[in-house]
Amino acid sequence: MTPRLTPLALSVVSLAASGLVLAIFTGRPELIVAVVPLVFGLFRRRFLASSDWQIARGLSADQAFEGEHVVVTITVSAEGNVPTLELFEPLPPSLRLVAGSNRGFFTLTRDQSVKWTYEVECRRRGRASLGVVHARLWDRAGLHAVESAARASGPLRVYPRRIQLRRLPRPRRTQTSVGNYVASSVGQGIEPGDIREFAPGDRIRHVNWRASLRFRKLFVTQYHQERNADVILMLDTLSEAGAAPETTLDASVRAAASLAGAYLARKDRVGLIEYGGPFRWVRPGSGRGQRERLLEALLRAEVVFSYVRGDVGLVPRRVLPPQALVIAISPLVDPHFEKAVVDLAARGFDLVILSPSPIPLVRRTMPASPSVDLACRLWALERRARAASLQRLGLRVLEWDPRQPLELALAVFNPVRRRMMG
Amino acid sequence: MWLPPLVLTVAVLGYPLLVAPARGVLVIGLAALVLCALGLVVRSGALVTAGGVLALGQYALALWLAAAPPRLAGAVLFGVGLVLLVETADFSRRVRGATLGPGLVASQVRYWVGFAGLAGAAALVAAGLATAASAVVRLPWAPAFAAGGAVAALVAVTIALRRRQIP
Numbered sequence: 001m002t003p004r005l006t007p008l009a010l011s012v013v014s015l016a017a018s019g020l021v022l023a024i025f026t027g028r029p030e031l032i033v034a035v036v037p038l039v040f041g042l043f044r045r046r047f048l049a050s051s052d053w054q055i056a057r058g059l060s061a062d063q064a065f066e067g068e069h070v071v072v073t074i075t076v077s078a079e080g081n082v083p084t085l086e087l088f089e090p091l092p093p094s095l096r097l098v099a100g101s102n103r104g105f106f107t108l109t110r111d112q113s114v115k116w117t118y119e120v121e122c123r124r125r126g127r128a129s130l131g132v133v134h135a136r137l138w139d140r141a142g143l144h145a146v147e148s149a150a151r152a153s154g155p156l157r158v159y160p161r162r163i164q165l166r167r168l169p170r171p172r173r174t175q176t177s178v179g180n181y182v183a184s185s186v187g188q189g190i191e192p193g194d195i196r197e198f199a200p201g202d203r204i205r206h207v208n209w210r211a212s213l214r215f216r217k218l219f220v221t222q223y224h225q226e227r228n229a230d231v232i233l234m235l236d237t238l239s240e241a242g243a244a245p246e247t248t249l250d251a252s253v254r255a256a257a258s259l260a261g262a263y264l265a266r267k268d269r270v271g272l273i274e275y276g277g278p279f280r281w282v283r284p285g286s287g288r289g290q291r292e293r294l295l296e297a298l299l300r301a302e303v304v305f306s307y308v309r310g311d312v313g314l315v316p317r318r319v320l321p322p323q324a325l326v327i328a329i330s331p332l333v334d335p336h337f338e339k340a341v342v343d344l345a346a347r348g349f350d351l352v353i354l355s356p357s358p359i360p361l362v363r364r365t366m367p368a369s370p371s372v373d374l375a376c377r378l379w380a381l382e383r384r385a386r387a388a389s390l391q392r393l394g395l396r397v398l399e400w401d402p403r404q405p406l407e408l409a410l411a412v413f414n415p416v417r418r419r420m421m422g
Numbered sequence: 423m424w425l426p427p428l429v430l431t432v433a434v435l436g437y438p439l440l441v442a443p444a445r446g447v448l449v450i451g452l453a454a455l456v457l458c459a460l461g462l463v464v465r466s467g468a469l470v471t472a473g474g475v476l477a478l479g480q481y482a483l484a485l486w487l488a489a490a491p492p493r494l495a496g497a498v499l500f501g502v503g504l505v506l507l508v509e510t511a512d513f514s515r516r517v518r519g520a521t522l523g524p525g526l527v528a529s530q531v532r533y534w535v536g537f538a539g540l541a542g543a544a545a546l547v548a549a550g551l552a553t554a555a556s557a558v559v560r561l562p563w564a565p566a567f568a569a570g571g572a573v574a575a576l577v578a579v580t581i582a583l584r585r586r587q588i589p
Contacts, residue, residue, distance in 0.1 A: 008512040011471040015504065018475045022482040024569055029492050029552070030485055031478070034501035036548045037541035041505050076523075084526070086516070105516070106523030107530075114523050140533040142512050 003144040012038050012143065041141055052080035053108065055087070055133055057152040064122045066161035066245070066254070069098060072120060072130065072154070076106055077113035084138040087116070093244065094124040094158060122158040124245035125253060125299055130154035159295050160250075163258040163406050168266070169413045171229035171325035172350040179228025180266040189223035196222060230271070230284050230321045231263045233294075234344075236330030236337045237276030240303050242361030248331035251356040251402035253298050255329055258406060260294045271319060272297050275340060277306030281319045312340045326351045331358045332386060332397075345395050352413065353390065353397045357383070360403055423514035423527075424462050427470075430507040431458040434477050437500050438484035447487065450480040458511070465515040467508075474504055498545040502538045509534065 016038040023031035053076060060071040076087065088103045100118030108114065122128070131153065137146045174183045182191045195208050198218035211219040233256045240249035256272065263270045264286060271284035272294055282290075282297045312320070320326070326349045330337045345351045359376050366372050387397040400409035435451040435458075454476035461469030481500060513530060 006512075007467050008508065011467055011474070011508050011512075012505070014471055015474045015478065015508065019478050019501075022478055026482045026486050028482065028485045029549075030494065030497035030500075031482055032552070033494050033497040033545050033549050034478070034481065034504065036545035037498070037501040037505045040541045040544045041509075041537070084530075086520070101519055101521045103519065104521035104523060105526055107526045108523075116521055116523070118521070138516075140530065141509055141537070142516065 003139070003146050006138075006143055006145050008141075009042065009143040012042055016042075042143065053078040053082050053085060053135075055150050055152050057130065057133075057154040059130075059154055059156055062155060063157045063159065065159050066122055066125055069119050069121050070156060072118055074104075074116045074133070074152070075113055076108065076116065078108035078110065080110055082106070082108040082137065083140050084142075086136040086138060088134045088136075089130065090132075090134070091120060092128050092130075094122065094126050094128050095120040095130075095156075096123050097121075122156075124250065125158050125160040127299060128156040128158055130156060157299060160254045160257040160298055162261055163254065165258050165262040165407055165410065167407060167410050167413075168259070168262050169325065169327060169352050169410060171231065171268075173323040173325075174227035174229050175269070175321075175323060177228045177267075177269075179226060179268060181227050181229055183225040183227040185225050186222040187225040189226045191224040191226070192221050193224040194222045195219045228266070228268045228286070229263075230269045230324035231259070232271045232273060232284065232320055232324045232326045233259060234273045234275055234326055234328040234330075234341075235298075235301060236328070236332075236334065237274050237301055237303050238334040238337055239331070241331060241333060241358035243365045246361055246364070246402070248333070248356050248358045248361060248402070249301065249303060251361070251400075252329040252331070253301050255354060255356065255400070255406055257295060257298055259327060260298075261291060264291050270294065271324075273312075273315060273319065274301055275312070275337060276301075277304035277308070279314075281315065283319050284321065284324070309336050312344055320349075322348070324349065328353045329356070330354075331356055332383065333358060338386075338390070341395065342390070342393060345393060351395060353395055354400060354409065355383075355387070355397055356400050356402045359383070360401055423510075423517060427462055427507055427511040427514055428459070430503055430510060431455060431462075431473070434500065434503040434507055435480065437496065437503070438477075438481045441481070441490075441493075441496070442484040442487040444484070444487050447480055447484045450476055450483060454480060458507070462511055462514065465518060467512055467515060470508060470511045474508055477504065494546070494549045498542050498549070501545055502542050505541060506534055506538060 016035050019031050019035035019038065023029070023035070056075045058073040058075070060073075061068075064070050072089075074087070074089070076085065085106045085108065086103070087106070091097060091102055098119050098121045102118055104116045106114055106116070131151055133150050133152060135148050135150055137148070139145070171181065174181050182189070186193045195211050196219065198207065198220050202220045206220040208219045208221045235252055235256055237249060240247040242248055244250070260270045260272070267286060269284040269286045270290060272282040274280040274297065280297065282293050285293070326344055328337070328341050328344075328351065330341075330353065332338060332353070332355050341351065341353060359379055363372065363376055383399075387399065390397050396413065398409045398413055400406060432455070435455055438447050439451060454473045457469050457473035457476060461467065461473060
């Protein structure tokens with residue numbers, strides 16, 4: 001690495017030249033003498049070694065949720081004397097500096113090490129790569145510098161922010177495994193369903209004594225079975241609107257992560273289909289492992305343009321079970337996704353569309369003006385007309401303003417569904 | 423870190439007023455002060471350099487107006503002050519908003535103190551050599567030497583500009 005001159009060196013040379021020119025014009029020796037310290041500084045060039053120091057990075061957590069803070073600690077150590085070392089770590093857009101500075105200046109003596117910490121806020125889901133630290137080694141005067149870079153691995157996975165959900169869209173059909181939904185069929189459970197006459201083999205603790213005394217015969221209480229359900233989250237990654245980190249895809253991913261967590265807590269099997277350029281899916285499953293798999297899949301969810309459009313008919317049955325509740329999460333901007341959803345509904349799937357509205361997200365990125373207001377009103381009318389046309393096909397569209405709690409949008413679902421079923 | 427360069431600015435611009443307390447010197451000094459202060463605020467090395475050039479002009483005007491015998495000790499102090507002014511201004515510009523490691527400022531101050539001593543001594547030695555040389559070299563040649571030095575400095579500027587620089 002060759003030391004290079006800095007702008008300060010040019011400043012010093014300019015001052016020296018000015019002093020000399022003025023000395024000639026005025027004929028005063030003091031100006032020549034005043035220039036000597038300037039020239040003296042230029043000739044004090046020192047050798048700058050770029051390999052006398054090392055860095056190591058540590059993170060307070062290698063996994064975090066959106067909005068959480070992570071402390072980055074960088075340890076700088078030197079094998080020789082380092083006059084002035086400037087380190088700069090560029091932050092990816094998904095991270096925001098909240099405390100300290102991602103630029104630091106250090107002076108190190110032989111075998112000395114110093115710790116440098118700063119705190120970042122995780123703004124957007126994804127894999128944040130804190131990899132390269134840019135370094136500039138200055139001489140004491142600041143006239144010469146050497147630039148280099150050091151790699152220190154620091155992978156940080158930022159998961160989508162989870163929203164606590166108490167009410168969830170209830171599946172119309174249940175599966176055979178034990179879960180939290182009261183099924184119409186009778187069997188083992190705790191929810192009383194019906195009574196019938198005692199038959200040999202019935203357990204004594206199921207005898208309904210009140211009915212038995214009234215009818216002078218033994219009756220037993222039958223209980224509804226408690227079953228789980230299959231829930232498939234279908235994420236629209238064909239398009240997005242708004243500015244990061246508040247795009248419709250970000251809102252959709254947060255909603256998907258929240259729904260997945262809530263359904264998995266109810267012992268349901270949850271799967272994911274990413275409907276976009278590359279057609280990706282996660283097979284339905286349950287438990288903590290499935291939660292990790294879903295969050296990992298949601299980390300990589302992004303809009304990738306492609307001329308190829310996936311056909312939901314090609315999705316294997318084990319990924320999209322026929323009895324599953326499909327929750328399609330889409331801003332309904334791309335007509336291809338609507339077509340896929342209508343196709344699924346036509347094949348008899350229990351289907352709900354959760355639509356994060358792109359209008360408030362786009363509006364906040366634009367300066368307020370009457371024409372923007374008018375455009376947004378027209379857009380809202382168009383979305384309403386589109387939702388009405390989907391409802392005419394028997395689909396329920398839940399409009400969600402991403403600035404509002406998700407639970408508010410889901411709350412209207414179950415009463416409507418009961419009315420539809422009734 | 424803005425205080426040391428500001429103090430040095432006031433000191434460097436105040437010295438010519440001691441040499442010749444004239445209105446013209448004051449006006450140029452004020453203009454230089456504004457440029458240096460602006461350079462410190464907006465973190466511009468070019469503005470501080472322009473202020474330094476004006477300070478040299480102010481000093482030249484003061485010397486010309488005073489028409490006194492040469493005061494080499496004052497010139498050495500002025501030169502050292504000017505170098506420290508641009509170096510401290512550049513240092514404060516570089517470290518603004520950054521985390522400073524332990525002992526960085528103290529070691530930098532130690533360097534500047536040592537540099538001031540060495541540069542001052544070098545200037546005095548150079549002045550002594552020049553005085554001794556003046557006995558040998560005829561007086562009419564002195565402007566030619568100065569012109570040669572100025573040309574050399576300008577060539578150095580050209581070479582510095584041609585080399586790739588660090589922003």
